[in-house]
Amino acid sequence: xxxxxxxxxxxxxxxxxxxxxxxxxxxxxxxxxxxxxxxxxxxxxxxxxxxxxxxxxxxxxxxxxxxxxxxxxxxxxxxxxxxxxxxxxxxxxxxxxxxxxxxxxxxxxxxxxxxxxxxxxxxxxxxxxxxxxxxxxxxxxxxxxxxxxx
Amino acid sequence: xxxxxxxxxxxxxxxxxxxxxxxxxxxxxxxxxxxxxxxxxxxxxxxxxxxxxxxxxxxxxxxxxxxxxxxxxxxxxxxxxxxxxxxxxxxxxxxxxxxxxxxxxxxxxxxxxxxxxxxxxxxxxxxxxxxxxxxxxxxxxxxxxxxxxx
DNA sequence: TATCGATGGGCAAGCAGCTTGACTGTCCCC
DNA sequence: GGGGACAGTCAAGCTGCTTGCCCATCGATA
Numbered sequence: 001x002x003x004x005x006x007x008x009x010x011x012x013x014x015x016x017x018x019x020x021x022x023x024x025x026x027x028x029x030x031x032x033x034x035x036x037x038x039x040x041x042x043x044x045x046x047x048x049x050x051x052x053x054x055x056x057x058x059x060x061x062x063x064x065x066x067x068x069x070x071x072x073x074x075x076x077x078x079x080x081x082x083x084x085x086x087x088x089x090x091x092x093x094x095x096x097x098x099x100x101x102x103x104x105x106x107x108x109x110x111x112x113x114x115x116x117x118x119x120x121x122x123x124x125x126x127x128x129x130x131x132x133x134x135x136x137x138x139x140x141x142x143x144x145x146x147x148x149x150x
Numbered sequence: 151x152x153x154x155x156x157x158x159x160x161x162x163x164x165x166x167x168x169x170x171x172x173x174x175x176x177x178x179x180x181x182x183x184x185x186x187x188x189x190x191x192x193x194x195x196x197x198x199x200x201x202x203x204x205x206x207x208x209x210x211x212x213x214x215x216x217x218x219x220x221x222x223x224x225x226x227x228x229x230x231x232x233x234x235x236x237x238x239x240x241x242x243x244x245x246x247x248x249x250x251x252x253x254x255x256x257x258x259x260x261x262x263x264x265x266x267x268x269x270x271x272x273x274x275x276x277x278x279x280x281x282x283x284x285x286x287x288x289x290x291x292x293x294x295x296x297x298x299x300x
Numbered sequence: 301t302a303t304c305g306a307t308g309g310g311c312a313a314g315c316a317g318c319t320t321g322a323c324t325g326t327c328c329c330c
Numbered sequence: 331g332g333g334g335a336c337a338g339t340c341a342a343g344c345t346g347c348t349t350g351c352c353c354a355t356c357g358a359t360a
Contacts, residue, residue: 007284124290134164142167
């Protein structure tokens with residue numbers, strides 16, 4: 001096993017560990033701000049819904065789910081008051097899922113929590129190196145679906 | 151929303167996307183090499199079991215599972231021939247779970263698959279920058295449990 | 301050495317969250 | 331206007347993890 005091989009194996013653990021850490025930090029921050037009834041998967045959904053809403057099919061593709069699963073997830077978010085289904089302006093088959101005020105508030109809370117979680121990382125590496133890190137990761141990242149973790 | 155906040159939000163997606171990509175690459179490589187009956191969670195278990203084996207409790211902590219879940223996962227791996235339960239040399243309550251030959255072969259296959267998946271990343275960034283990236287990630291990573299993704 | 305709380309692990313039942321399969325209503329191209 | 335393609339839902343099923351309970355063994359104490 002050469003260095004590159006060992007590094008590849010370690011990299012898997014590193015990426016999983018850090019993404020898990022960040023997701024956990026966001027989750028904890030959201031709970032602390034009064035949004036205790038959401039899971040990380042809901043956050044990934046919010047990320048897709050945030051700008052202008054999305055259809056069930058678009059959401060499903062973004063999450064890497066089937067449309068049924070996405071629909072069930074939206075059911076749950078509707079029940080909890082984070083999103084609502086509106087008729088799609090151009091397609092009577094489709095429905096546009098959009099954030100409610102509570103959904104937007106939760107999204108902002110998650111953003112602040114992410115910032116807090118990342119703050120010690122910036123302190124550890126220093127701003128320049130941290131920005132370079134993010135830039136490098138962005139060069140490598142595919143534009144595929146986000147796979148919800150836990 | 152300032153730059154740092156935007157970067158924190160993007161970082162979540164980047165880390166999740168890249169770790170998902172890497173896990174998927176390893177999974178695909180393992181399948182291609184004849185290990186089609188394992189999930190990523192099994193790989194995380196192998197990572198803990200590889201050196202000298204581990205107890206159910208140690209494995210559970212590493213995976214972030216309950217002991218029952220870890221025990222069920224080991225049941226499955228025993229059934230499929232990847233690990234075996236041996237009596238613990240020092241504690242008659244505990245059992246030592248160790249890899250079989252097939253388990254070791256699968257671990258090596260996963261390592262090669264990880265290397266293959268990472269190769270284009272090294273090509274994209276260049277070796278020096280890639281090594282710096284891994285080093286920076288290692289500085290940030292906690293030593294907590296790995297949270298199996300899908 | 302006998303006792304007793306703490307610990308490792310298994311058994312059984314339950315449940316959350318996702319999938320597969322079948323169906324309705326709407327779109328759009330010929 | 332007819333017919334295939336597509337958006338979404340309903341119902342049922344299953345996988346994988348959890349909770350609750352149990353027994354066997356350990357090790358500290360007296």
